[in-house]
Amino acid sequence: MDLSLPLPFIGWFFTIASVLALGLGAALVMSLHKAGELERRVLSKTVWNDFALFGIWILGLAGGIGVVALKPWGRHILEFFCWTLIVLVALSAATRLYAFKRQRTPEPVGWLPAAAGLFVVVIPIVAICAATIVTLRSEAVRQAFSG
Numbered sequence: 001m002d003l004s005l006p007l008p009f010i011g012w013f014f015t016i017a018s019v020l021a022l023g024l025g026a027a028l029v030m031s032l033h034k035a036g037e038l039e040r041r042v043l044s045k046t047v048w049n050d051f052a053l054f055g056i057w058i059l060g061l062a063g064g065i066g067v068v069a070l071k072p073w074g075r076h077i078l079e080f081f082c083w084t085l086i087v088l089v090a091l092s093a094a095t096r097l098y099a100f101k102r103q104r105t106p107e108p109v110g111w112l113p114a115a116a117g118l119f120v121v122v123i124p125i126v127a128i129c130a131a132t133i134v135t136l137r138s139e140a141v142r143q144a145f146s147g
Contacts, residue, residue: 005135018061063080078136
C-alpha cells in the first residue's frame with residue numbers, strides 16, 4: 001500500500017494550514033486581550049504555551065514553504081513538525097478523554113462527542129502527518145531534493 005502524497009500537495013497543504021492556524025491563533029489571542037480583565041489574566045497564564053504553539057506552527061509554515069521550493073531543509077523541518085503535531089494531538093486527545101472520564105457523569109451520551117472528536121480531528125491529522133512522513137522519507141523525494 002503506497003501512502004505517498006504528491007510533494008506540491010504536501011507543501012501547499014502545510015503552508016496554507018499553518019497560515020490559517022497562525023491567523024486563527026492571533027485572532028483568538030487578540031480577542032481574549034480585548035475581552036476583559038478575566039480573559040487577560042487567563043491569557044497571561046498561558047503565554048508560554050501560546051508562544052510554543054505559535055513557534056510550532058511557524059515551523060510548519062517554514063517546512064511547507066521549504067517543500068514547495070524544494071529546499072533540503074524544508075523536508076527535515078516539515079517532518080519534525082509532523083512528528084510534533086502527532087504527539088501534541090495525541091496528548092491533547094488523551095488529556096481531554098481523561099478529564100472527561102474524571103467528571104464521572106452517569107450519562108453515556110457525553111462520550112459521543114468525545115469519540116466524534118477523536119474520529120473527526122485526531123485520526124485525520126495523524127493520518128496526513130504519517131503519510132507526509134512516509135512520503136518525505138521516500139527515495140524519490142530524497143532525489144527530488146538533492147538535485
